[in-house]
Every structure is written in C-alpha cells, then in structure tokens.
Amino acid sequence: MTIALGVLQVVLLVIGAPLLRGIVGRLKAVLQRRRGAPIWRPYADIWKLLHKEDLVPPSASGIFGLAPLLLLVTSILATAFVPLLANSALLGSTGDFILLVYLLAFGRFFLALGGMDGGSAFGGMGASREALVSSLAEVPLVLGLVAVAIQASNASVVGMTEWALERNFFNISAVHLLAFLALGIVALAETGRMPVDNPATHLELTMIHEGMVLEYSGPNLALIEWAGAIKLSFMAGLLIALFAPWGMATTFSPAALGLAAVAMLAKTFALAVALAVIESGIAKLRMYAVPDFLGVAAAFGTLAVIFTALMKR
Amino acid sequence: MAVATLAGCGASGHSLLNSEVRKLNPSLLTPFPFTFSLDPLGLFFLILICTVSLPVALFSVSYVKRHYSAARQKWLWALLFLFVTSMAGVVAASSGFAFLVCWEIMSLASAGLILIEGSSGDRRHNLFIYLLMTHAATAAVIAAFLVFLPHSHSLDFAAIRAAGATLPPGVRIALFLLAFAGFGTKAGIIPLHLWLPRAHPIAPSPVSALMSGVMLKIAVYGFVRFAFDFLVGGPAWFGYLVLVAGAVSGLLGVLYAIAEHDLKRLLAYHSVENIGIIYLGLGASLVFMAHGARVWAALALAGALLHTLNHALFKSLLFLGTGAIADSTHTVDLEKLGGLQRRMPVTGAVFLIGCCSIIGLPLFNGFISEWMIFRSFLGGSTLTNSIAQTLLPLIVGVLALIGGLAAACFVKVFGVAFLGRPRSQEAEHASEAPLAMRAGMMLLAAGCMVIGIWPGAFLRPIVSLAQSLVGAPAAPPETLLIARVIPWVAAAFLALLAVVSVLKRAKRQTPTWACGLPGLTSRMQYTSTSFSKPIRFVFGRVYKADRKLEVLPEDQPYFPASISYHSVRTTSYERFLYRPFVDGVVAAANQLRRLQTGNIQVYLLYIVMTLVSLLLYLRLAG
Numbered sequence: 001m002t003i004a005l006g007v008l009q010v011v012l013l014v015i016g017a018p019l020l021r022g023i024v025g026r027l028k029a030v031l032q033r034r035r036g037a038p039i040w041r042p043y044a045d046i047w048k049l050l051h052k053e054d055l056v057p058p059s060a061s062g063i064f065g066l067a068p069l070l071l072l073v074t075s076i077l078a079t080a081f082v083p084l085l086a087n088s089a090l091l092g093s094t095g096d097f098i099l100l101v102y103l104l105a106f107g108r109f110f111l112a113l114g115g116m117d118g119g120s121a122f123g124g125m126g127a128s129r130e131a132l133v134s135s136l137a138e139v140p141l142v143l144g145l146v147a148v149a150i151q152a153s154n155a156s157v158v159g160m161t162e163w164a165l166e167r168n169f170f171n172i173s174a175v176h177l178l179a180f181l182a183l184g185i186v187a188l189a190e191t192g193r194m195p196v197d198n199p200a201t202h203l204e205l206t207m208i209h210e211g212m213v214l215e216y217s218g219p220n221l222a223l224i225e226w227a228g229a230i231k232l233s234f235m236a237g238l239l240i241a242l243f244a245p246w247g248m249a250t251t252f253s254p255a256a257l258g259l260a261a262v263a264m265l266a267k268t269f270a271l272a273v274a275l276a277v278i279e280s281g282i283a284k285l286r287m288y289a290v291p292d293f294l295g296v297a298a299a300f301g302t303l304a305v306i307f308t309a310l311m312k313r
Numbered sequence: 314m315a316v317a318t319l320a321g322c323g324a325s326g327h328s329l330l331n332s333e334v335r336k337l338n339p340s341l342l343t344p345f346p347f348t349f350s351l352d353p354l355g356l357f358f359l360i361l362i363c364t365v366s367l368p369v370a371l372f373s374v375s376y377v378k379r380h381y382s383a384a385r386q387k388w389l390w391a392l393l394f395l396f397v398t399s400m401a402g403v404v405a406a407s408s409g410f411a412f413l414v415c416w417e418i419m420s421l422a423s424a425g426l427i428l429i430e431g432s433s434g435d436r437r438h439n440l441f442i443y444l445l446m447t448h449a450a451t452a453a454v455i456a457a458f459l460v461f462l463p464h465s466h467s468l469d470f471a472a473i474r475a476a477g478a479t480l481p482p483g484v485r486i487a488l489f490l491l492a493f494a495g496f497g498t499k500a501g502i503i504p505l506h507l508w509l510p511r512a513h514p515i516a517p518s519p520v521s522a523l524m525s526g527v528m529l530k531i532a533v534y535g536f537v538r539f540a541f542d543f544l545v546g547g548p549a550w551f552g553y554l555v556l557v558a559g560a561v562s563g564l565l566g567v568l569y570a571i572a573e574h575d576l577k578r579l580l581a582y583h584s585v586e587n588i589g590i591i592y593l594g595l596g597a598s599l600v601f602m603a604h605g606a607r608v609w610a611a612l613a614l615a616g617a618l619l620h621t622l623n624h625a626l627f628k629s630l631l632f633l634g635t636g637a638i639a640d641s642t643h644t645v646d647l648e649k650l651g652g653l654q655r656r657m658p659v660t661g662a663v664f665l666i667g668c669c670s671i672i673g674l675p676l677f678n679g680f681i682s683e684w685m686i687f688r689s690f691l692g693g694s695t696l697t698n699s700i701a702q703t704l705l706p707l708i709v710g711v712l713a714l715i716g717g718l719a720a721a722c723f724v725k726v727f728g729v730a731f732l733g734r735p736r737s738q739e740a741e742h743a744s745e746a747p748l749a750m751r752a753g754m755m756l757l758a759a760g761c762m763v764i765g766i767w768p769g770a771f772l773r774p775i776v777s778l779a780q781s782l783v784g785a786p787a788a789p790p791e792t793l794l795i796a797r798v799i800p801w802v803a804a805a806f807l808a809l810l811a812v813v814s815v816l817k818r819a820k821r822q823t824p825t826w827a828c829g830l831p832g833l834t835s836r837m838q839y840t841s842t843s844f845s846k847p848i849r850f851v852f853g854r855v856y857k858a859d860r861k862l863e864v865l866p867e868d869q870p871y872f873p874a875s876i877s878y879h880s881v882r883t884t885s886y887e888r889f890l891y892r893p894f895v896d897g898v899v900a901a902a903n904q905l906r907r908l909q910t911g912n913i914q915v916y917l918l919y920i921v922m923t924l925v926s927l928l929l930y931l932r933l934a935g
Contacts, residue, residue, distance in 0.1 A: 054820035059734045061654035061661070065817070073809045077802065094798040098687045099675055101713075103802075106674045109720055116728030116839070119652075120825045124728070124839020131724050132847040135717030142713035146706050150694040215825060219818045291851045302707060308694060309703040 006090035017229035018042035027276035049222035059119035067114030068223035074107035092158035118215030126211025143301025144182035178304035185297035372753030396422035409468030453495030492539035499532035514577035518636025526629030552599030563589025612789035615779035616685030627670035630757035634664035647841035678764035734835035769796035
C-alpha cells in the first residue's frame with residue numbers, strides 16, 4: 001500500500017507538473033490583465049516538441065543528447081523524496097536530504113555540460129551563470145534543510161514532515177520561519193524564476209537557463225521543459241511537506257486520501273498565487289545582485305541553524 | 314612493477330580482512346629500531362597505495378615509451394618503483410626511525426621524478442621550493458618523534474602508543490602542533506600549500522597522479538597516526554584547529570582552482586580542496602572525541618578515511634586523463650583545448666566519471682564519503698557543548714559551498730576541454746590514447762563507480778577501522794542507511810533512464826545558432842577564463858588580481874591607437890606570509906655572520922668559552 005501510494009505520488013508530481021506551470025502562467029496573465037494561454041498549454045508544448053526531430057549542432061558529442069535524459073531522470077528521482085498525500089514517500093524515509101540535494105546537482109551539472117556542447121557563446125554564457133547561481137544557492141538550501149533536520153532530529157524528508165505534522169500552525173518555531181525564507185528564495189533561484197532568472201526572455205544580457213538550453217530543440221527540449229516543470233512542482237511539494245504538511249492522510253482510506261488531495265491542491269494553488277504575485281511584482285535582479293539576494297537567503301539559513309542551538313536550552 | 318603492486322594489493326587485502334599482524338624486523342642491521350609491521354590503519358593505506366599504483370603503472374607502460382628516451386625511461390621506472398615502495402614503507406613502518414627513513418626516500422624520489430622532465434631554471438626554482446617545504450615538514454615530524462623520546466624511551470610505535478596516554482598536557486600540545494604543521498605541509502593545507510601547485514604541474518602526468526593521489530594521503534596517514542593512534546585525541550580546540558584548516562583549505566583551494574586554466578595546476582588546487590574536506594572530517598572526529606561522542610567520531614573519521622581512498626582514485630584518474638590529453642594535444646592549457654569528447658571518446662568518458670566523482674554526485678564514490686562527513690556534522694547538534702552544537706552544523710554550509718563551487722569548476726573543465734569546438738590545431742587533430750593508457754584510466758574509473766554504486770562492501774572494514782581508532786562502542790547506524798539506499802537509487806536511475814530514452818527521436822545535424830550571421834568560429838565560444846569570470850567577480854577579494862590597462866596615446870582615451878590589458882594573479886601568501894619569514898631568516902643569518910670573523914684567536918676564545926660553560930654546567934647539574 002505504501003509503495004502504491006509512493007508510486008502514485010511520483011506520478012502525480014511528474015504528470016501534474018506541466019499543469020502547475022500552466023496555472024502559474026495563467027495567474028500571471030490575470031494579474032497583468034492579459035488573456036493568457038490556457039492552463040493545459042505546457043502539455044501541448046511538450047507533446048508538440050516530442051513529435052519533432054532533434055536538431056543537433058555539428059560540434060556536439062554524446063553528452064548533448066544525454067544531458068536532457070539525465071536531467072529528467074534525476075528530477076523524477078527527486079520527486080520520490082516528497083510526501084504528498086500521506087506522510088510517506090518511496091525514498092522519503094531511507095534517503096536523506098543530502099542525497100536529494102546532490103541528485104538535483106546531478107541533473108544541473110549535466111545540463112550545464114549540454115549547454116557547453118553546442119559550441120556557441122550562448123551555451124557557455126548560460127552555463128557559466130548557472131554555475132554561479134547554483135553554487136551559491138547550495139548554501140541556503142543545505143542550511144535551511146539542516147535547521148529543519150536538527151529540529152526534527154531526523155535527516156529524512158519524511159522524518160522532518162512527521163515533526164511538523166505533530167505540531168499545529170502556531171506551535172511551529174522561529175527556526176521554521178527562517179528556514180522557510182531561506183528555502184523559498186532558493187526555490188525561486190533553483191527553478192529559474194524572478195527575480196533571479198526570467199523564464200520568458202531570450203535576451204542575452206539577462207538570460208541564464210534559457211541561454212544554456214538555446215541549442216536544444218525537439219524531444220530534447222521537451223525533456224528539459226518537462227524536467228523544469230517537475231522541478232517547480234517538486235519544490236512546491238517540498239516546501240509544503242516541510243513547512244505546512246497539515247491535512248495529510250493518516251490512514252489509507254479513500255476518504256482520508258481524498259481530503260488530503262483537496263488540501264494538497266489548495267496549498268499548491270496558494271503557492272502558485274504567491275509565485276505569480278512575486279513574478280509580476282518584482283523586476284529581475286541584475287546578474288551581480290543575485291549573489292546578494294542569495295546571501296540574504298544564506299543569512300536566514302545560518303540564523304535558522306544558530307536558533308536550533310538556542311532553542312535547546 | 315604492475316605485478317608487484319598487484320601481489321601487494323592481494324596480500325594486504327587478505328590481511329586486512331583477517332586483521333592479522335605481520336612483522337618484519339631488520340633492526341639488527343642498525344642501532345635504531347628499524348621495524349615494519351602492519352596494523353589495520355597501515356593496511357588500509359597500503360591497499361590505497363597499491364590500488365592506485367597498479368593502474369598508474371599500467372598507464373605509464375605506454376606513456377613513458379612515447380615521451381622519454383631509453384636512458385630516461387630506466388631512471389623513471391627505477392625512481393617510480395622506489396617512490397611507491399618507500400610510500401608502502403612509510404605506512405608499514407612500526408618505528409619512528411623506519412618511518413622517517415622511508416618518508417625521506419619518498420620525498421627525494423618524487424623530487425627525482427620531477428627532474429626526469431628536464432631541469433630548466435624555472436623548474437629548478439619550483440623544485441627547490443618543493444624540496445625546501447617538504448624538508449621543513451620532515452623537520453617538524455622528526456621534532457615530533459624526538460619530543461616523544463624522553464617519555465617513550467624508544468621510537469618503537471608500541472612504546473610511543475603506551476607513552477601517549479600519560480603525556481603531560483604541555484608536551485601533548487607541542488606534539489599535536491608539530492604533527493599538524495609537519496603533516497599539514499606535506500598534505501598541502503593552506504597556507505602551507507605553496508609547493509603543491511608548483512610541484513605537481515612540472516612532474517610527468519603519471520607522477521603527478523601518484524604525488525597527488527597517493528603521496529598526499531601518506532601525510533594524512535601520518536596525521537591520523539599521530540592524532541588518533543598516538544595521542545588518542547585531545548582537547549576540543551585540537552579539533553577546531555583542524556576544522557578551521559580544513560574549511561580554509563577547502564574553500565580557498567576550490568576558489569583558486571576555478572581561476573586556473575592550466576589543467577594540472579587546477580587539479581593541484583583541487584587536491585588542496587579535497588585535503589581540506591578530509592581535514593574537515595578529521596577535525597569533526599577530534600571534536601566529537603573531545604566531547605565523548607565516540608560513535609559520531611567514528612562516522613566522521615570513517616568519512617575522512619573513505620574520502621582519502623576516493624580522492625586517491627579520482628584524482629589520479631583525472632591526472633592520468635590530463636596526461637592522455639597532453640599526450641595527444643601537447644598542451645594542458647584549457648584555452649587551447651575543446652571538442653576532445655568526439656576525438657577521444659574513451660578518455661572523455663573516464664574523465665567525466667572522474668569529474669562526477671570529485672564533485673560528489675550520487676552513484677559516484679565521492680558522494681559516499683562526502684555524505685558521511687555531512688552527516689557527522691549534522692550530528693554536532695546532539696552535543697551538549699554550545700560551541701560545538703552551533704558551529705558543527707554551520708560547517709555543513711561551508712561544505713555545501715565547496716561542493717557547489719567544485720561542480721562549477723568541473724563544468725568548466727569538462728565543458729571547455731572536451732565539449733564544443735576545438736580551440737587550436739592540436740586539439741583539432743587529437744586522437745584517442747593508446748590501449749594501455751586507456752586501460753589504466755578505465756581501472757580507476759571502475760573503482761570510482763563500484764564504490765559509488767555498491768558502498769556497503771567498502772564501508773564495513775573502513776567503519777570498523779575508524780571504530781577501533783576512536784574507541785566507539787558501536788558502528789554508526791547512518792552507514793548502514795547509505796549502504797542500503799544507494800543500490801536502489803542506482804537501480805531506479807537505470808530503469809528510469811531506459812524508460813525515458815524511449816522518448817528520443819531521430820536527430821539531424823544543423824549549424825549552431827549564430828544570430829543569423831555567418832562565420833561562427835571556435836574563438837566565439839566561452840573560454841575557461843570567461844566561464845569563471847562571474848565567480849571570480851563575486852569572490853574578487855580572494856583573488857586580488859593585479860590588472861594593468863594601458864591605453865595609448867594617453868590623451869585620447871576614447872579613440873586609442875592601442876590598448877593592452879593584462880592581469881596577473883599573485884597569491885598573497887608569498888607577499889604577506891613567506892616573504893617576511895624569508896626576510897627574517899636572512900636578517901637573522903646576517904646577524905649571526907658577526908660571529909664569523911675569520912680571526913683564529915676569536916675561534917679559540919669560542920672554544921674556551923664553550924669548554925668553561927660545559928664544565929660549569931656539569932658542576933652545577935651534578
């Protein structure tokens with residue numbers, strides 16, 4: 001039963017990911033008083049791209065085609081850590097957050113290599129900037145998770161969720177607030193959202209992720225887009241599981257699971273609204289202001305870890 | 314040599330499993346105890362030496378033939394054999410005398426191997442710095458043994474170990490600091506790393522692989538032997554000192570590495586970084602021991618030891634890969650490489666495995682050991698001491714930054730050297746390395762993969778070794794966890810990869826997008842320098858680049874006839890740390906020169922004064 005639920009959660013996160021992206025896009029359109037594309041549009045995009053042929057630059061080696069595959073595989077594996085409907089996940093209790101963080105790094109590493117393989121200036125530029133952003137984002141990501149793990153005395157995602165589940169909203173500590181701020185900023189940076197990166201631009205002065213994948217087309221691009229969507233839904237799922245897991249099913253009865261699904265959808269929608277508001281309300285930061293932004297996140301993470309020691313006395 | 318190392322490997326592996334002590338005692342030959350015996354710690358390092366030396370020897374079979382004349386080949390093989398044997402001698406020694414003799418042979422043999430490549434002025438200068446620093450390290454180690462002598466009355470390790478428990482605190486501190494400085498210099502912790510980026514690049518590639526992959530580990534062995542086996546830990550500040558050294562070396566090492574575009578220097582700086590990670594593990598272990606948390610100490614120490622083995626594997630793999638690149642393109646300058654993956658697919662694949670391992674991606678060996686060190690720092694929160702409780706979990710952030718920057722650096726290395734278009738004629742016409750070289754690299758890559766995917770088999774002996782060193786009552790449960798979950802992740806990874814591959818379609822080659830303009834050249838690609846620019850900009854204070862921009866003629870800044878720009882990166886260590894020290898030594902020597910008047914009457918006076926003072930001393934002391 002737990003395994004079936006775990007598989008179901010992974011499928012939900014992987015298949016539902018483009019929908020979340022579509023909803024965020026639609027919400028942004030509403031906020032900006034545009035009509036916007038239908039929320040199913042990302043599926044249509046992926047479907048279309050999957051049926052095209054792969055265009056490969058003449059300088060490209062095998063890495064070029066391998067990178068999108070590895071990116072997608074590691075993104076799917078990462079979703080196996082996230083408890084969604086009930087507090088269990090395929091890798092959530094045996095694998096800890098360090099494995100999770102490094103799995104994400106795996107896909108990123110290969111995508112950056114894929115960007116370099118095209119032999120153009122744009123790929124290298126995107127990879128170089130991505131390298132900067134992701135290496136700096138690693139610090140608040142890990143520190144935020146460390147703080148929560150120390151509070152919960154457990155390094156697995158399920159263990160951390162368990163700890164939060166046992167408390168109610170008002171009982172949760174300052175550590176969680178600080179860690180949430182740190183991880184929230186990291187989530188924006190990791191998913192290539194404003195104010196770190198603009199997913200809707202192709203201007204070489206500003207683009208990070210888009211520069212890296214500029215040479216990709218067809219099924220390769222579809223895999224990358226899908227992996228990007230999965231990363232967004234994964235981040236949303238992780239934030240919800242760690243900081244607001246209430247409403248998860250405690251038994252495997254259909255009613256409890258149904259209720260949990262409703263709660264999960266509501267919380268995800270709330271996050272989507274928050275993301276749309278942030279993206280519509282904030283301008284993209286200058287490239288060299290991004291380290292300061294991530295530095296703020298790292299400061300939140302550091303404070304969160306220090307507070308865990310203070311809370312113990 | 315290959316056969317010898319294989320035999321050694323087999324024998325030591327057999328003994329490690331049986332924990333059987335073998336003794337060899339040629340001490341009748343010398344007045345000092347010159348004994349060898351293998352305990353589990355020595356065996357672990359002996360296995361490390363043999364596992365790395367065998368593939369390196371295989372690689373060298375073909376590499377040496379292609380590069381050196383027959384006379385030099387003989388020297389190289391002789392010295393290489395001496396070098397490996399002396400390293401084995403160091404870890405097998407069971408007395409201070411044997412240890413020091415082998416240690417010195419190791420240093421001199423490596424210096425001799427560097428000279429094989431030639432002895433121009435610049436090389437001699439770098440070699441001199443290496444020899445100087447390695448002998449300063451040796452002096453500290455000799456001093457450490459001599460400090461032990463009045464308490465142990467013998468240089469035999471058993472006597473030293475027995476004396477270690479009852480040392481007065483002052484002697485204990487002196488011993489620890491001497492061992493820390495001596496072995497730290499040889500291991501290359503910042504700021505004692507100065508020789509490392511100078512000596513490694515000028516050695517032949519297989520020798521760099523051995524120096525970086527194995528010789529640095531011998532220094533780690535020495536430190537573990539002193540700090541854990543002889544002294545059995547100490548006050549908590551011992552641990553914090555090691556932690557600070559590790560954090561500084563790790564962070565600065567990787568930052569310096571990113572700024573390099575000479576592949577060998579870059580890898581040398583990554584050795585500094587990885588030694589930093591190893592020292593972080595050792596430091597955490599010492600802190601845990603001081604606070605009585607011995608199971609956590611075992612986890613940290615096991616992580617450090619496993620990282621020592623892992624670094625030996627992937628760093629020698631990367632140096633051999635560099636050797637294969639140099640063999641084919643005659644350069645190790647990243648700015649002149651590019652597109653090698655299509656021209657040297659096997660070298661590229663194994664080099665990529667090395668890159669994935671060094672940055673600690675899951676399913677590669679670097680991950681397992683870094684994971685253990687990560688987890689042990691997390692365990693700091695369980696201590697009751699408030700400094701340790703706050704500081705240890707925060708260091709996880711430092712480790713994360715080191716990991717992130719290392720990943721950035723190896724995107725640069727692999728992306729610039731192996732992907733994209735070739736940046737020079739030599740890279741354009743590169744061809745695959747010969748069979749023996751490929752085989753050597755493939756063996757090391759296989760080692761990285763096996764430990765990464767199936768860590769359980771390797772963790773058991775290493776954890777029990779760490780347990781016995783720190784006296785932990787039980788094995789840390791975390792190691793079981795990682796051993797269990799990793800094979801599953803690997804299986805899921807492969808299954809998913811197979812499923813997702815179905816989505817791929819036929820591909821067609823089209824020109825790279827050049828904004829609609831014709832004539833995209835390889836010079837338009839991002840170079841190593843431009844790739845690292847954002848990181849160098851953000852961490853600008855670390856580098857202190859000396860830039861010089863000359864615009865001619867000066868009165869026309871906007872319409873210049875010529876602009877010249879160059880930036881030189883001198884490290885501050887020479888300027889602010891070593892230069893004053895050297896100046897001080899020279900000044901002191903100049904003062905001492907006043908004693909040397911050249912006048913025979915004055916020398917006779919010195920003799921009389923010495924005699925009188927000795928007689929007085931005897932009179933007063935007796």
